[in-house]
Amino acid sequence: MDEVVVSEPTKSTGGEPAGEDQAKAQCASFGWRFEFGLTMPVSYNRDFFPAFLILLAGILVYLMAGLTIGNSKVTGYILCVTAILMVVGGLGRLMWLCVRQGLAVIMPFRPFCPHCGKHVASDVQWKCGFCDKKNTNTRRFSFLNKCEHCDAAPKAYLCHNCGETIFLDEHENAKHCARIFVEPTREEVKPIAELKSEQIKLKKLDIMIAQMDTELALAKQTLRGVQLQRKELGLSKHDRLQESYDEHEALHTKIHEIAAKQEREAREKYSGNPQMLELKLQSIRDWVAKQLGSME
Numbered sequence: 525m526d527e528v529v530v531s532e533p534t535k536s537t538g539g540e541p542a543g544e545d546q547a548k549a550q551c552a553s554f555g556w557r558f559e560f561g562l563t564m565p566v567s568y569n570r571d572f573f574p575a576f577l578i579l580l581a582g583i584l585v586y587l588m589a590g591l592t593i594g595n596s597k598v599t600g601y602i603l604c605v606t607a608i609l610m611v612v613g614g615l616g617r618l619m620w621l622c623v624r625q626g627l628a629v630i631m632p633f634r635p636f637c638p639h640c641g642k643h644v645a646s647d648v649q650w651k652c653g654f655c656d657k658k659n660t661n662t663r664r665f666s667f668l669n670k671c672e673h674c675d676a677a678p679k680a681y682l683c684h685n686c687g688e689t690i691f692l693d694e695h696e697n698a699k700h701c702a703r704i705f706v707e708p709t710r711e712e713v714k715p716i717a718e719l720k721s722e723q724i725k726l727k728k729l730d731i732m733i734a735q736m737d738t739e740l741a742l743a744k745q746t747l748r749g750v751q752l753q754r755k756e757l758g759l760s761k762h763d764r765l766q767e768s769y770d771e772h773e774a775l776h777t778k779i780h781e782i783a784a785k786q787e788r789e790a791r792e793k794y795s796g797n798p799q800m801l802e803l804k805l806q807s808i809r810d811w812v813a814k815q816l817g818s819m820e
Contacts, residue, residue, distance in 0.1 A: 557668050560635075562633075563627045564666070567664060580614075583607070590604075633646055639686050642685040646667075646668050655671060678702035739778075740778060744775065
């Protein structure tokens with residue numbers, strides 16, 4: 525069978541594959557876990573130490589074989605063969621671990637997304653799709669290996685560059701997809717004294733708005749009384765239009781008079797507190813806009 529050459533995005537530019545190249549690049553992601561395993565950093569406690577113990581045990585068994593072979597040749601030979609196998613196995617394991625550690629340092633695995641062509645760091649902090657926990661020891665517990673909490677191996681990874689799903693095996697199962705871990709934003713908790721201060725400011729604004737509404741309501745009531753008196757006189761159409769204009773002008777003027785009065789009081793009272801003054805003035809402007817809008 526002819527060897528299939530798998531196309532990858534350009535690693536220098538992160539070129540985006542298309543068409544047949546994209547399909548081949550997608551298939552290439554199926555081998556990411558195997559390639560990462562070849563260059564995965566070695567753990568001294570979990571890898572080197574057991575191999576060293578096997579080598580040490582083999583040496584001890586070989587010494588025991590030398591003492592036993594005088595009494596029982598069969599037992600001695602069995603121990604000798606066992607010791608040789610243990611020593612060879614331990615040494616072979618240590619040598620392979622040294623090679624793998626060298627590859628991890630010199631030639632780290634650098635996968636590229638088959639969809640957008642951008643680099644997907646294998647040591648990025650990620651969130652497990654099975655237990656929803658954060659993985660930080662990613663030099664060993666990468667999303668290409670397994671979760672350090674539940675030992676589950678992700679079947680797919682959600683690219684943090686383009687948002688597309690990268691399948692890590694031929695089953696193409698996107699369920700429990702691994703994804704980059706994003707630290708949740710914490711809402712700023714304000715001190716109790718600051719909260720109380722803001723509540724007092726809002727209460728003062730409510731009182732000011734209530735006073736302005738009361739003054740305007742009294743002005744409207746006065747205008748209605750004048751309007752009723754004029755209706756009893758039986759005014760002409762021209763006079764009624766003039767009356768409507770006069771009422772509109774009076775309300776318009778009254779709104780600005782009330783606002784100007786409150787603005788003067790605010791400037792005098794809060795001359796040394798620019799933050800509170802701006803808050804008051806903005807509230808007055810909003811009130812004026814609201815009242816003028818209701819007149820249209």
